[in-house]
Amino acid sequence: MNTLVDTAKATAFRDGHTVITMDSGLEVRFPVSRNPRLAKGTPDQLNNIEVSPFGLHWPDLDEDLSFRGLLAGDYGQNQS
Numbered sequence: 457m458n459t460l461v462d463t464a465k466a467t468a469f470r471d472g473h474t475v476i477t478m479d480s481g482l483e484v485r486f487p488v489s490r491n492p493r494l495a496k497g498t499p500d501q502l503n504n505i506e507v508s509p510f511g512l513h514w515p516d517l518d519e520d521l522s523f524r525g526l527l528a529g530d531y532g533q534n535q536s
Contacts, residue, residue: 511524
């Protein structure tokens with residue numbers, strides 16, 4: 457059973473954050489500084505985002521993040 461009732465409509469890099477706008481109008485954002493690969497990206501690289509039903513992909517930075525992880529506060533590439 458699919459419980460996902462909202463889908464990503466648009467994404468953008470703004471003011472140090474990746475901003476995901478959902479079809480419902482809800483915005484989900486997270487600071488790129490919390491992910492080592494994204495933190496090293498240029499604005500052009502950070503704006504080149506591919507959206508899938510399950511998450512985001514930055515082809516220029518070889519980074520993938522799932523919506524499930526983002527909503528749980530996991531911004532990827534956690535360092536101990």
